[in-house]
Amino acid sequence: MEYETVIGLEVHVQVDTNSKMFTRVARGFGEPPNTLTDPVVLGLPGALPVMNFEAIEKSIRVGLLLGCDIAKVCKWDRKNYFYPDMPKNYQISQFDQPICENGQVEIELPGENPAVMGKHRRVRLTRIHLEEDVGKLTHTEHDSLVDYNRAGTALLEIVSEPDLFSPEEVFAYLNSLRNSLVYAGISDCDMEKGQLRCDANVSIRPVGTETLGTKVELKNLNTISGVRNGVEYEIKRQTSVLLEGGTIVQETRRWNPEQRYTTAMRTKEMAHDYRYFPDPDLMPVRVEDEWIERLKKDVPEMPFDKQRRYQDEDGLPYSVTSALCPDKLLCEFYEETARLCAQPKKAANWVVNDLLRELSTAGENGSLSLEDAKITPAHLAELVTLVEDGSISSNIAKEIFPEVFSTGKMPADIVEEKGLRQTSDSGELETLCEQAIENDPDATEKFRSGKEGAINALKGYVMKATRGQANPKVVDEILRKKLGT
Amino acid sequence: MSDTLHEMTAAELGEALATGKASAVEIARSFIDRAEAVDGKVHAFLHRDDEDFLAQAHASDERRSKGESLGPMDGVPVAVKDVISVKGQPLTAASRILENYVSPYDATVVVKLKRAGALVWGRLNLDEFAMGSSTENSAYGATNNPWDLACVPGGSSGGSAAAVAAREAPLTLGSDTGGSIRQPAALCGVVGMKPTYGMVSRYGLAAFASSLDQIGPFSQTVEDAALLLQTISGHDPLDSTSYPSEVPDYRQAIAEKPGPLKLGLPKEFFGEGIDAEVRQLVDEAIQFYRNEGHEVVEISLPMTDLSIPVYYLIATAEASSNLARYDGIRYTHRSDRAENAIDVYAKSRGEGFGEEVKRRCILGAYALSSGYYDAYYLKAQKTRTLIRRDFEKAFEQVDAILTPTSPTPAFRQGERSEDPIAMYLSDVFTISTNLAGLPALSVPCGFTGVGLPVGLHIIGQAFKEADLFRVAHAYDAVHSFGRKVPKL
Numbered sequence: 001m002e003y004e005t006v007i008g009l010e011v012h013v014q015v016d017t018n019s020k021m022f023t024r025v026a027r028g029f030g031e032p033p034n035t036l037t038d039p040v041v042l043g044l045p046g047a048l049p050v051m052n053f054e055a056i057e058k059s060i061r062v063g064l065l066l067g068c069d070i071a072k073v074c075k076w077d078r079k080n081y082f083y084p085d086m087p088k089n090y091q092i093s094q095f096d097q098p099i100c101e102n103g104q105v106e107i108e109l110p111g112e113n114p115a116v117m118g119k120h121r122r123v124r125l126t127r128i129h130l131e132e133d134v135g136k137l138t139h140t141e142h143d144s145l146v147d148y149n150r151a152g153t154a155l156l157e158i159v160s161e162p163d164l165f166s167p168e169e170v171f172a173y174l175n176s177l178r179n180s181l182v183y184a185g186i187s188d189c190d191m192e193k194g195q196l197r198c199d200a201n202v203s204i205r206p207v208g209t210e211t212l213g214t215k216v217e218l219k220n221l222n223t224i225s226g227v228r229n230g231v232e233y234e235i236k237r238q239t240s241v242l243l244e245g246g247t248i249v250q251e252t253r254r255w256n257p258e259q260r261y262t263t264a265m266r267t268k269e270m271a272h273d274y275r276y277f278p279d280p281d282l283m284p285v286r287v288e289d290e291w292i293e294r295l296k297k298d299v300p301e302m303p304f305d306k307q308r309r310y311q312d313e314d315g316l317p318y319s320v321t322s323a324l325c326p327d328k329l330l331c332e333f334y335e336e337t338a339r340l341c342a343q344p345k346k347a348a349n350w351v352v353n354d355l356l357r358e359l360s361t362a363g364e365n366g367s368l369s370l371e372d373a374k375i376t377p378a379h380l381a382e383l384v385t386l387v388e389d390g391s392i393s394s395n396i397a398k399e400i401f402p403e404v405f406s407t408g409k410m411p412a413d414i415v416e417e418k419g420l421r422q423t424s425d426s427g428e429l430e431t432l433c434e435q436a437i438e439n440d441p442d443a444t445e446k447f448r449s450g451k452e453g454a455i456n457a458l459k460g461y462v463m464k465a466t467r468g469q470a471n472p473k474v475v476d477e478i479l480r481k482k483l484g485t
Numbered sequence: 486m487s488d489t490l491h492e493m494t495a496a497e498l499g500e501a502l503a504t505g506k507a508s509a510v511e512i513a514r515s516f517i518d519r520a521e522a523v524d525g526k527v528h529a530f531l532h533r534d535d536e537d538f539l540a541q542a543h544a545s546d547e548r549r550s551k552g553e554s555l556g557p558m559d560g561v562p563v564a565v566k567d568v569i570s571v572k573g574q575p576l577t578a579a580s581r582i583l584e585n586y587v588s589p590y591d592a593t594v595v596v597k598l599k600r601a602g603a604l605v606w607g608r609l610n611l612d613e614f615a616m617g618s619s620t621e622n623s624a625y626g627a628t629n630n631p632w633d634l635a636c637v638p639g640g641s642s643g644g645s646a647a648a649v650a651a652r653e654a655p656l657t658l659g660s661d662t663g664g665s666i667r668q669p670a671a672l673c674g675v676v677g678m679k680p681t682y683g684m685v686s687r688y689g690l691a692a693f694a695s696s697l698d699q700i701g702p703f704s705q706t707v708e709d710a711a712l713l714l715q716t717i718s719g720h721d722p723l724d725s726t727s728y729p730s731e732v733p734d735y736r737q738a739i740a741e742k743p744g745p746l747k748l749g750l751p752k753e754f755f756g757e758g759i760d761a762e763v764r765q766l767v768d769e770a771i772q773f774y775r776n777e778g779h780e781v782v783e784i785s786l787p788m789t790d791l792s793i794p795v796y797y798l799i800a801t802a803e804a805s806s807n808l809a810r811y812d813g814i815r816y817t818h819r820s821d822r823a824e825n826a827i828d829v830y831a832k833s834r835g836e837g838f839g840e841e842v843k844r845r846c847i848l849g850a851y852a853l854s855s856g857y858y859d860a861y862y863l864k865a866q867k868t869r870t871l872i873r874r875d876f877e878k879a880f881e882q883v884d885a886i887l888t889p890t891s892p893t894p895a896f897r898q899g900e901r902s903e904d905p906i907a908m909y910l911s912d913v914f915t916i917s918t919n920l921a922g923l924p925a926l927s928v929p930c931g932f933t934g935v936g937l938p939v940g941l942h943i944i945g946q947a948f949k950e951a952d953l954f955r956v957a958h959a960y961d962a963v964h965s966f967g968r969k970v971p972k973l
Contacts, residue, residue, distance in 0.1 A: 039590050042815070044589070044590070044816070045570065045576055045578070045588070045691035045692075046690050046691050047688070048688050048725065049725065050722065050725050080806050082812065082827075082830050084826070087810060089809035090806050090809055146814075273854055275805075275853035275854060276858075277862060280696035280803055282725050283725050283726065
């Protein structure tokens, strides 16, 4: 029998807020353990939560970004369980009135090759709710250590419908979701810092059937490739269980990235009763229409919409837009450059080839972020214009680009300083061309007898004599005239 | 006016300070001496930091000598129930589980008291985590009623009530979840007041039941209660359930005589089960209002019967979650016998909590369990709404509601401690006001034949504390039963 896979994802995203979700303590990563704490974070007797306005507002933004229905009223519930990662032994979350419901994430499946656009599809979302993140436990041989720096950070849980059908789609979904959230300034979504985490519900069913198979929840999928590999392994495991006549047990399994297999954590029977109830310390939040309308004005253009616009309006090829669009800053850089020089294609090529190359090799850690770079759209636009108006050759432009990038000097100044302006003075060039023909009778003879390539040796002489500043087009014309063709 | 500092009201102490008749240090010493003399019998205090008390008094005197007095509370002592956080002081909630905990921060009420120059002193006894009506459920020993040491002071704020009655402090703070301020105030013959839910910040109050808890004052007189409430109330950005409103001038409010009022007697509160002497003294108090020209009418609060079951579902459900943080992992008692992580929770809590706390945590966890939530917790919340509506309807007819505070005067130690239901019934007249979030107070209205005090319970409208004080003061200014000092 043949099986098909059905996957739903629960993605946790830390919201980029100044302070934690229920107190004024700063949010952060990499600080000494248990320094980002206060009575509220530590759950001391008498401490009370106060809702972070920014966290709610950013949650609504995410909902608007992903086309969700925003709740008119949302409330906060306590999820009760005993575990040392949560000092109060309950997590403040949203149970039956999440802040967002429905909505979708547009994904792109891999095309035939990297230069070809793949198929697009919309993955439906079930809900998005806001909750507080928990602390981090580290288990040593005899002890367990707990760090509450992460505890109380605002965390969005984005739950998809069982609407993904392969590990590739899972990969595409996570990439698209991450791009959108970074675009909208919701989160940096840095998985290494735990800002984006993912659990996957995986089931398989015979091809052609409608009912869902028994689902297995996968945890510890800490990287995007980890998610893909874990899901891939789990599909194989479930398929072989069924093919051997076994049944799938509803359970939670843990992905072990080093050994690349999943192990059982707990079965359905061991599931917690979280005893959810509305948190009496917090008031429900009413989301008024005016609030939503105000936030709607700031919803940024989504990455895929931008990509379509670049292709349709600016005439950029897919290979260029697919390099530009995942990076919002890069897109802004491109758009401004294109506006200044009115040469969108040229600007885009410079950005995705030369600018990205310089960025990837600069900086102390082997790469530099665009924000920290000295180059601006004005620099690049000037460079494009210098080539376009014939002031410098594209070779010279390529040559001076690294200097523009590293120093922030304007291209025209570098050209002036180094005397790199292209020579189109036909008087001077005519003399040099005559000299070239005289000095190299061999090449002259060959060209005249039909060897087109021989003209390059003559051109080379002129270029050398002018230290590369001769306009190659003009040199070509003069030589051909003098050679009598 | 009394000549003995420790017998003075807060208003009198403020006057003595203002006129230079007494210094804050003299006042502090007077209360320390009094506590030394009588607390062995009463056991109102769990802990006293006399050195810190005197240091605050010195600072107060210094301010005053420079002409920088902070107002009528500057130099006046206020002792607090051992569930309210004071920076650098222990907070046990009368529980073994918090035996070694010292609070690293001040509750908002304490911040406000300190800003007003009040001398925040001592930790007062209670039923463990404010669960009880007799202060017998304290892990550190019971408090005794100053009027009869063999009797309970009521609870859970028994230490706060007894301290004022025994003149160990002019003012104290307690907390009231189902009557925990008003019932002990009645049993100890002092004024005790529970503000409207949201009037006083709960930040820094170790929670029992978050949707019901309020901090409130104990004092000898209604005037003093108004003074203390004035100091501690007001919106607090650290408490989301704190009500954003201006605090009226309560002392000015009570200076005005109330106009002709309509006072309601809920028939459901005057049925069977009320001690005859209590009934007699409450009737006399009601007669006083009639004589003063106020109209007294019978009203009905039909949902009254349901208030105790509703309360014990909601309060225990919230408590089961609120008390989960006392787990043996961080600042609470950790069992030496624990073998693994689950054991740390089970044994630490098993050893650290008393019987009543365990009973309520188990009841509450059960009420919230999947499959029972709709039948218990949700239904209780819906009924709570009906109870609130009962009061809203009643207040369309009347300005205030009068009832006995407690069906009986102080009962003997041990009399009800084996019978939780009998104990729960001690709060039958006070519980519904917490469910409705309303302000209410108990004002002393006389003594029984054997000399035990009785309280009149006055329930006011939400956020109309000024009116409530005015009604109560009209009676208290004439009778002053709270000024009587027990022989110790």
